[in-house]
Amino acid sequence: MTDSKGHEVIEFENVGLRYGDGPEILKDVSFSIEPGSFHFLTGPSGSGKTSLLRLLLLSLKPSSGTMSMFGEDITNLKRERLLELRRHIGIVFQEFRLLEHLSTFENVALPLRVLGQSEENYKDNVTELLDWVGLGDRMHAKPALLSGGEKQRAAIARAVIARPEILLADEPTGNVDPALSERLLHLFAELNRMGTTIIVATHELNMLKKFDYPCLQLTENGELNYG
Numbered sequence: 001m002t003d004s005k006g007h008e009v010i011e012f013e014n015v016g017l018r019y020g021d022g023p024e025i026l027k028d029v030s031f032s033i034e035p036g037s038f039h040f041l042t043g044p045s046g047s048g049k050t051s052l053l054r055l056l057l058l059s060l061k062p063s064s065g066t067m068s069m070f071g072e073d074i075t076n077l078k079r080e081r082l083l084e085l086r087r088h089i090g091i092v093f094q095e096f097r098l099l100e101h102l103s104t105f106e107n108v109a110l111p112l113r114v115l116g117q118s119e120e121n122y123k124d125n126v127t128e129l130l131d132w133v134g135l136g137d138r139m140h141a142k143p144a145l146l147s148g149g150e151k152q153r154a155a156i157a158r159a160v161i162a163r164p165e166i167l168l169a170d171e172p173t174g175n176v177d178p179a180l181s182e183r184l185l186h187l188f189a190e191l192n193r194m195g196t197t198i199i200v201a202t203h204e205l206n207m208l209k210k211f212d213y214p215c216l217q218l219t220e221n222g223e224l225n226y227g
């Protein structure tokens with residue numbers, strides 16, 4: 001959608017963010033992300049990692065500065081166009097957000113159903129992806145019966161089933177043991193090798209050391225450094 005046109009997939013210029021009349025959470029944030037790259041987003045708790053991901057997900061708009069995604073300045077875009085762009089972005093939320101009344105298969109298929117595809121159409125894709133993340137034998141189970149790691153992999157499968165160009169993950173390894181978090185990171189690395197642009201928010205130094213990806217670092221007062 002954009003790579004061929006040669007611009008950055010994400011570009012922030014002096015972006016500020018505040019919630020309502022509250023204090024400025026993000027201050028003068030400028031950075032750009034090339035298509036197909038992998039970045040960590042770090043910073044202490046409360047520094048604004050989740051807020052920055054909400055901006056990237058187009059569910060919040062900056063209070064100041066300019067921000068473009070896929071080469072389009074999003075600050076004045078209509079809601080309809082924002083929703084279109086939003087379809088090219090997948091997210092793994094910190095708390096999974098799986099729907100409890102749906103099976104694992106149905107949860108992962110949901111983004112495709114929303115896009116209007118029929119089960120006949122997506123059944124093989126969803127099954128294949130569930131196999132790939134190691135949930136092939138759990139696809140009929142509801143989330144309540146899944147372990148933390150299985151829920152996490154289901155959330156990742158749902159985030160990538162519609163082949164997003166950008167994948168965001170908010171502390172995806174926060175609730176799983178070290179061995180599993182390393183496996184999850186390998187899964188992200190593999191998606192990245194297939195071309196997906198990835199940003200993973202984490203404050204786990206182990207992960208940062210083990211995987212040598214560049215880091216966007218938020219400071220305690222909401223400023224951003226490249227590291």
Ligand SMILES: Nc1ncnc2c1ncn2[C@@H]1O[C@H](COP(=O)(O)OP(=O)(O)O)[C@@H](O)[C@H]1O
Pocket residue numbers: 019022025043044045046047048049050051052
């Ligand atoms: N919906 C909101 N309304 C008001 N303040 C918020 C909201 N969400 C987050 N904040 C505040 O923004 C700051 C950054 O939070 P957050 O983005 O969640 O940081 P992090 O993910 O790095 O822990 C915190 O001070 C938090 O209290």
Ligand SMILES: [Mg+2]
Pocket residue numbers: 049050051170
């Ligand atoms: Mg957070």
